[in-house]
Amino acid sequence: MAANVPLAMSAPPLDAQAVRREFPILATTVNGHPLVYLDSAASSQRPLPVLRAIEDYETHSHANVHRGVHALSQAATAAFEGARERVRRFINARSVKEIVFVRGTTEGINLVAQAYARPRLRAGDEILISALEHHANIVPWQMVCEQSGCTLKVAPINRRGELELDAYLQLLSRRTRLVALAHVSNALGTVLPVKRLIEAAHAHGAVVLLDGAQAVPHSHVDVRSLGADFYTFSGHKLYGPTGIGVLYGREELLAAMPPWQGGGDMILTVSFEKTTYNELPWKFEAGTPNISGAVGLAAAMDYVESLGIDAIAAHEQRLLQLATAELTRLPGIELIGTAAHKAAVLSFVMKGVHPHDLGTILDTEGVAVRTGHHCAMPVMTFFGLPATARASFGCYNTEGDVERLVAALGRAREVFG
């Protein structure tokens, strides 16, 4: 992704005002002020084409999938499987067999932990993660360690919030069976040099999972060019609905894995003596899936490609640079996470004002930021902080939003003196 930045900078500029008109929620008034939404890293908003695609599906095409010969069931199946093909193209997977629909990134990681790692790993084996991870890329591996007796190793970060490459390389050994890394840190915005990290892991025979939740909305992700074995992300951070996400897995890995959950849709035949499992990818999709979610996600991918992911990235980088410069000038503000390569996330603290108080004051000014530990408590512990405030940008944010943030921070300084 870092390599995409120069390319992104040359993309034609985004017309943010036109983009904003596509997001009805941005017209909301909060505490008497027009909403400034700076919490897209937690969940982005949805544009009209996504809302319409969901409404259209629910209005005209809904039935259960893969079950009926009737017209609506066929329409629903076509919409659902069409969405899968849309996802395949978006991340350039080889086959739709490699695209498993899940609830979100968290479920994607848990699926790999329980269906790939748990049956294979033994005492003496190691799982390697980084100190930047979201709890969703820590806890599932801790569970596998408890279940199988394997060991969790953590590659450290430096004070800028970058992965310590040498330490990472030294932690890799033939004991390393699986490496699980954030593509982009949710708490700090750090972009990891994942291609290089994957190559090094592969050289030791380890399989690599990337948590792409924060990367997919800001960069062109090509799973084959990255060389990822597993890649997982959520729809709702990509201008799509909640409750839908994607797990990409290389076909030979998925094929060798046992099913994760049992139920309808993941079977071919069932008897009390013997059940045969369905083919990929349905083997991993027990129960009626989130059909309208998949349809909405496909529409979100169409939308993102219509704007151009490079244009979105360039727009967000301009805002990130502007906000970084503005906040650096404010007295008492300390930026947390100053990596050379960052996505559209700005984590910070204000001297003498707890992030929670800052969040309340900004909210009274209509500015929505995330405050807290960002589900990355080890990152907070590393920086010796209980929490930070985090402003994150999406395709619909503007320079005016940055100005409103700066003004609201000034208000916080006034209140706290």
Next chain:
Amino acid sequence: MDLKELYRDVILDHNRRPRNFGRIEAADGQAEGNNPLCGDRLSLTVRLNGERIEDIRFEGKGCAISTASASLMTEAVKGKERAAVRELFDKVHTLLTQPDAAADGSLGKLAALSGVREFPVRVKCASLCWHTLNAALGHGPPAVTTE
């Protein structure tokens, strides 16, 4: 919503200069309070003389509301008997949660917390220390969480 109602001078003062900050060695009662949502941690130690709270201290990291509330609480309960503390707990709880609760005179400086109820997500910040005190006095579980 008026920020001045939430961040009154008393609150800002107790946030900047928390009273009874620290810990009592050889305490008769102690408890930890956690607000996992915002990472606030509070540790409370109490020295008792029979039914009476002879000394009380708190330490930890928290937002202005939680720090000021803990500081104000320690001032309010020091020297009081358990029964009176329970009564005060109920009054503060009412003040924080009932939309039209009038602060009665017995609350003293604690009445400054009345603005919190206009900010429902912040009520937990103000009440954490009181639940932690209950735990330290053996009226509840030894560790308190707001979730």
